[in-house]
Amino acid sequence: MNKIEIGAVAKPQGIKGELKIRLFADSFDSIKNVTEVEINSVIYKVENFRAINADEAILKVEGIDDRNFVETLRRCEVYADRSQIVLEEGRYFITDVIGSDLYLDSGKKIGVVREIVSGNVDYYYLDTYEGKAVFPLIPELEVNIDVENKKVTVKAKKFTEVVMYED
Numbered sequence: 001m002n003k004i005e006i007g008a009v010a011k012p013q014g015i016k017g018e019l020k021i022r023l024f025a026d027s028f029d030s031i032k033n034v035t036e037v038e039i040n041s042v043i044y045k046v047e048n049f050r051a052i053n054a055d056e057a058i059l060k061v062e063g064i065d066d067r068n069f070v071e072t073l074r075r076c077e078v079y080a081d082r083s084q085i086v087l088e089e090g091r092y093f094i095t096d097v098i099g100s101d102l103y104l105d106s107g108k109k110i111g112v113v114r115e116i117v118s119g120n121v122d123y124y125y126l127d128t129y130e131g132k133a134v135f136p137l138i139p140e141l142e143v144n145i146d147v148e149n150k151k152v153t154v155k156a157k158k159f160t161e162v163v164m165y166e167d
Contacts, residue, residue, distance in 0.1 A: 003038055003079035004093060006031050010056065012070035019059045019070050020052070021078055024118070028057055030086050037061060038079040094118065096147045102126055104156035105142070113152060124152075132166040135159065 007021040019039075025031045028051035035046050037059065044061035051057045059078070064070060082093065094116045102110045102124075111128030122137040135154075137143060141162070144153040 002082050004082045004085055004095070005077050006034070006037075006080045006085070007057070007078045009039065009070070009073045009076045009078060011074060012067040013058050015067045017060065017064040017066050017070055018048075019061075019064070019073065019078075021057045021059050023055055023057055025085070026088070026091060027054070030088070030091075031080060031084075033086070034080040034084045036081065036084075039073055040076045092145060092147050097145060097152065100145070100147075100150040100152045102128075103151060103153045104159060105153055106156045108156070110159075128165075130165055133163050134166075135163040138162065 006025050007023045010020045010022045012018065013020040023031075032049060032051070034049060037044055037046060039061075044063055046059065047062055048060040049057060085093075087093070097116060098113055100113045102113055104110060111126040111133070113124055114127050114132075115125040117123045117125070123134055124137055126133045126135070135141075138158075140155070140158045142155040142158070146152070
């Protein structure tokens with residue numbers, strides 16, 4: 001399984017072994033057709049998968065029919081095969097961006113994307129020639145992400161305004 005983390009088990013839902021999942025996907029639509037998931041290194045066939053809201057879903061898998069067992073899976077990551085995840089046009093997997101070179105639109109190479117922390121705003125952590133740095137991925141940066149060539153380009157003027165360098 002070429003796996004991507006799609007969420008984590010939050011808690012049991014009901015008494016029949018359903019799992020409430022905190023979603024990490026951009027949208028439930030991108031993962032709604034997943035047929036298998038991996039939880040705690042075990043692969044399960046999906047019986048039912050439905051959204052509660054934008055951030056949560058209910059997952060029922062074969063072989064888990066007991067609320068008490070679901071309790072033991074709290075905080076466990078839920079993975080799906082990346083081939084079953086549907087990405088919208090212009091979207092990408094974070095894992096495909098990590099390791100990309102970061103360039104300014106002037107052509108100057110700044111460094112390498114080391115980590116991305118997702119939230120209301122994604123934060124890109126970099127290894128640069130001036131040390132470690134972080135910047136928020138905001139629209140004003142006019143970011144261009146080329147996953148195939150492992151290259152991220154940002155608007156130079158705005159980048160210098162928002163980047164924060166560590167000591």
